[in-house]
């Protein structure tokens with residue numbers, strides 16, 4: 001990879017490696033408020049519209065020293081890592097934090113956060129788990145209004161029609177650009193490697209979106225398509241890119257990502273909010289149309305059928321499940337989905353990952369073996 005000063009990928013890699021410096025500087029320079037949100041599914045548009053910068057928190061890759069004294073050691077790395085950061089005072093620049101209810105672990109995390117850090121303004125976004133329930137949309141609308149009022153209290157700025165329209169437009173534009181980058185990766189995976197493209201996604205969640213959009217204009221959009229015949233086309237399901245080096249492994253081992261449901265991957269950009277009279281409803285509709293996160297419920301048979309259809313429609317030759325260790329929700333969907341894939345002759349690999357004890361070399365070995373299975377199957 002080129003690493004000259006003019007390398008347009010460097011700013012994104014820098015933000016991924018050090019997500020703190022730029023946002024702390026921004027806050028010093030402008031006095032803007034910064035609201036942290038645990039992934040997934042906190043609507044960044046609401047935070048943006050309140051005048052604050054949303055800053056995504058994920059715990060993958062954080063080495064744990066202090067958090068185990070506060071939360072059961074069988075908690076996933078994502079909540080452990082986020083807690084570790086706060087315990088190490090690395091999140092002191094945040095003006096507030098939103099924790100979404102996606103599972104019992106995040107619910108516990110919310111109560112714990114309130115107790116351990118009583119001075120940190122903390123809110124709980126009670127996302128509906130039964131997303132197919134007829135009342136889920138109305139309920140979520142009320143919940144977004146409640147969170148908006150909480151945000152207004154922190155930033156002392158009203159979320160109004162103008163600010164929300166602006167936020168929705170900025171985020172839609174950014175998602176469209178990220179989507180273009182993702183498709184570029186499939187056509188030119190040497191230049192637009194998974195490691196580079198996913199760094200665009202990861203960094204977009206940690207700096208002002210407008211700045212990120214501008215940085216993306218310097219990318220090599222006009223590079224001609226490359227030959228990709230020897231690459232294995234994969235689809236990935238999981239929470240975040242964990243271990244963080246996994247995208248580098250995909251590149252090195254000759255995989256090409258054609259789809260994923262990772263919350264810092266394609267899932268985060270697949271649906272835009274469509275502007276309508278009720279702008280909060282636009283965000284609700286976006287959430288409801290997004291691929292359900294692990295642990296959300298819809299009709300179980302339909303969930304599996306839709307999953308297989310998504311894989312078929314992007315032409316994936318194999319599926320990788322990146323399952324966070326100690327995540328019951330991820331483990332529970334690892335029976336029917338792999339079974340359905342087997343019935344459809346789509347090979348799959350289940351990797352259990354954790355920043356406590358997952359060896360990258362072991363993952364590499366398993367990916368190498370999986371690549372062999374996929375390329376042997378090629379005509």
Ligand code: SF4
Nearest residue numbers: 076103105324327329
């Ligand atoms: S759903 Fe799983 S990975 Fe996500 S926060 Fe809960 S336990 Fe962790």
